[in-house]
Amino acid sequence: MSFSGNFFAGVDVGSLAAKSVILKDGEIFATGLLKSGVNSVESGLSALNLALDAAGLKKEDITYIVGTGYGRVSAPYANKAVTEITCHAKGANYLHPTVRTIIDMGGQDCKAIRIDEDGAVVDFAMNDKCAAGTGRFLEVMADVFKVKLEDLGAIALSATDTVPMSSTCTVFAESETISLVARGEKPENILNGIHHSIANRIAGLFSRVGIASDVFFSGGVAKNTGMKSAIEQALKVTIVRPEIDPQLIGALGAAVIARSFAKKEGLWA
Amino acid sequence: MGLKTLDKIAAALQRRPFELEQLRKEGKRVVGWLAYNIPEEIIYALGLIPIRVGQGGDGRLVEVGARHISTKNCVFVRHALGQFAEKTDPYIKQLDLVAIDATCIQLYRLEELISFYFGYKTVVLGVPRNFATKEGHEYFRKEVECFTSKLEAFAGVTLEKSKLEEAISIYDGIRAAIKTLYRYQSLDNAPLRWRDVSSVISAGYNLDRQNYLELLQELIAEVEENLTESPAGGEIEARIFLSGSLIPPGDTKLVDIIEQLGGRIVGDDLWSGLNFFLNLEIKEPTPYGVADAYLDRVPHGSLPYLDLKSDGRLANLKHQIQEFGADGIIYHTLRYCDAFTFKAGETKDVLGKLPFLEIHTEYSGSDFEAIRTRVEAFIEMIKSKKEIAELV
Numbered sequence: 001m002s003f004s005g006n007f008f009a010g011v012d013v014g015s016l017a018a019k020s021v022i023l024k025d026g027e028i029f030a031t032g033l034l035k036s037g038v039n040s041v042e043s044g045l046s047a048l049n050l051a052l053d054a055a056g057l058k059k060e061d062i063t064y065i066v067g068t069g070y071g072r073v074s075a076p077y078a079n080k081a082v083t084e085i086t087c088h089a090k091g092a093n094y095l096h097p098t099v100r101t102i103i104d105m106g107g108q109d110c111k112a113i114r115i116d117e118d119g120a121v122v123d124f125a126m127n128d129k130c131a132a133g134t135g136r137f138l139e140v141m142a143d144v145f146k147v148k149l150e151d152l153g154a155i156a157l158s159a160t161d162t163v164p165m166s167s168t169c170t171v172f173a174e175s176e177t178i179s180l181v182a183r184g185e186k187p188e189n190i191l192n193g194i195h196h197s198i199a200n201r202i203a204g205l206f207s208r209v210g211i212a213s214d215v216f217f218s219g220g221v222a223k224n225t226g227m228k229s230a231i232e233q234a235l236k237v238t239i240v241r242p243e244i245d246p247q248l249i250g251a252l253g254a255a256v257i258a259r260s261f262a263k264k265e266g267l268w269a
Numbered sequence: 270m271g272l273k274t275l276d277k278i279a280a281a282l283q284r285r286p287f288e289l290e291q292l293r294k295e296g297k298r299v300v301g302w303l304a305y306n307i308p309e310e311i312i313y314a315l316g317l318i319p320i321r322v323g324q325g326g327d328g329r330l331v332e333v334g335a336r337h338i339s340t341k342n343c344v345f346v347r348h349a350l351g352q353f354a355e356k357t358d359p360y361i362k363q364l365d366l367v368a369i370d371a372t373c374i375q376l377y378r379l380e381e382l383i384s385f386y387f388g389y390k391t392v393v394l395g396v397p398r399n400f401a402t403k404e405g406h407e408y409f410r411k412e413v414e415c416f417t418s419k420l421e422a423f424a425g426v427t428l429e430k431s432k433l434e435e436a437i438s439i440y441d442g443i444r445a446a447i448k449t450l451y452r453y454q455s456l457d458n459a460p461l462r463w464r465d466v467s468s469v470i471s472a473g474y475n476l477d478r479q480n481y482l483e484l485l486q487e488l489i490a491e492v493e494e495n496l497t498e499s500p501a502g503g504e505i506e507a508r509i510f511l512s513g514s515l516i517p518p519g520d521t522k523l524v525d526i527i528e529q530l531g532g533r534i535v536g537d538d539l540w541s542g543l544n545f546f547l548n549l550e551i552k553e554p555t556p557y558g559v560a561d562a563y564l565d566r567v568p569h570g571s572l573p574y575l576d577l578k579s580d581g582r583l584a585n586l587k588h589q590i591q592e593f594g595a596d597g598i599i600y601h602t603l604r605y606c607d608a609f610t611f612k613a614g615e616t617k618d619v620l621g622k623l624p625f626l627e628i629h630t631e632y633s634g635s636d637f638e639a640i641r642t643r644v645e646a647f648i649e650m651i652k653s654k655k656e657i658a659e660l661v
């Protein structure tokens with residue numbers, strides 16, 4: 001069986017997870033997702049191997065690989081490196097061509113990206129100065145309440161009230177949360193407050209780039225239903241849900257770009 | 270790019286600290302000045318040696334400065350304070366007087382501190398907030414007059430009209446030469462780039478002005494001799510324009526990142542760059558004439574100007590972007606440089622659809638990767654836009 005020339009892969013190594021997507025005939029063929037370790041090269045390769053195994057392919061079968069995420073800087077397995085901003089834009093556009101705004105919340109940063117009808121970036125803003133609004137922040141909060149990270153959003157949605165949270169700095173928010181618990185506030189109401197305070201901070205990112213429909217939510221935090229709802233309220237928009245794991249959007253975009261590069265470089269017709 | 274005159278400038282710069290030592294032994298006095306509106310012509314005309322002070326890029330010096338000033342002061346001022354505190358810089362340690370203009374209030378604070386804590390002899394030049402009004406001009410005339418008499422007392426001579434005329438002619442020559450070099454660096458067929466011109470400007474902080482002018486003219490002649498045929502249809506380039514807070518000598522982080530990622534800087538409206546040399550026409554060789562000309566320059570960002578439509582800073586920015594054929598603008602803001610940080614939003618709005626990226630940074634390496642990602646995405650954005658435009 002010859003697969004030659006038909007497979008393109010994207011590998012996205014972030015601070016918390018490494019992801020990969022393989023495209024075949026322009027369709028998503030296989031994916032890989034795992035926690036990233038300290039060695040970004042190994043993490044990227046493991047994510048790629050996961051998708052290759054799922055697809056029954058070898059690395060040599062892939063015509064072109066694009067690396068993205070912070071691990072893109074050292075990704076010897078990739079033909080090219082492209083920033084996650086460009087990749088998220090292409091990934092969102094691949095799934096929903098009507099998307100014009102992307103909120104990407106990953107492990108260590110948060111981005112507001114505006115794109116055009118071709119999925120090209122027209123503007124972006126990024127917060128990576130502190131952990132507020134990132135996966136890391138929510139991990140710390142899940143730890144404080146001794147609940148699973150994936151349950152955090154649902155718990156927040158069950159709130160009957162919103163306890164305002166004044167700190168968005170992880171360190172201060174952690175101690176503020178502990179004192180709110182000690183004061184007798186209900187965990188779900190505190191969590192609701194935390195989600196809203198992050199959402200308001202994210203709204204600030206959009207003051208520079210603006211918002212246009214459709215709005216798309218990508219990155220690991222996009223799995224959090226409480227965050228989705230809080231952002232919808234803060235930005236007064238309805239968010240389009242991706243039909244695949246939102247954590248894979250960057251890798252998907254990288255695979256889409258890999259296909260374009262292969263074509264441009266004459267490796268694929 | 271192998272231009273001989275650039276090597277000559279570098280060699281002159283190496284000799285300069287020793288040269289200054291000798292000149293001081295012969296009784297000459299050195300006046301260090303910073304940062305935006307000190308009329309150097311007057312210092313020079315009085316037989317004093319002007320040295321432009323104010324570097325950046327060294328996080329350690331920022332920490333040294335921060336021992337004497339709140340960390341809420343801009344990183345450029347903290348860095349300068351660190352240099353004045355240490356007194357090890359080959360130029361700082363030779364200053365007999367420091368002249369500081371109060372264009373930005375943070376500089377005023379710097380003056381207070383270096384005279385109070387470290388005993389530097391200083392002189393301050395007041396700058397009006399309302400520089401566009403008649404009253405503003407009157408005030409600045411008086412300030413320049415007073416500045417001149419303080420310098421006269423320091424130098425022990427009176428300002429002579431002929432000497433001022435001579436100085437103005439040298440400085441006019443320098444300004445014209447820098448503008449010419451800027452034009453050349455933006456072309457594809459010239460053997461020098463923005464970075465070269467920037468290092469030439471840095472050299473001009475310290476070199477003897479007459480000697481500097483000669484070197485600039487030699488450089489222009491060499492550039493003109495080495496112009497090549499315009500290369501046809503090369504690779505798609507991201508032509509970047511730099512704006513915002515100054516990027517003084519020594520602060521190479523952002524420039525390095527842009528160039529490492531394949532971006533090409535083609536112009537700027539920085540006060541450490543081209544703006545300093547623009548729109549300065551001294552019509553009358555007197556302190557009043559000098560004052561009027563300095564006040565009519567492109568306004569500095571720290572001077573409030575609320576009517577965006579007639580703001581000369583924005584008009585100049587738009588003009589330069591067009592002149593240099595820039596594809597996008599990187600607006601650089603230094604931490605706690607409120608003057609330029611607060612103007613980022615309005616600048617972006619005024620420029621409309623032109624790709625705009627704000628980089629907020631300071632003199633430490635901790636944000637290197639974060640800046641890298643932004644700049645890389647920005648360059649990707651510009652290049653893909655141009656790629657699509659070429660296809661259509």
Ligand code: SF4
Pocket residue numbers: 304343344345346373374375376514515571603605606607608609
């Ligand atoms: S304009 Fe900005 S960088 Fe310059 S002295 Fe003022 S605050 Fe500092």
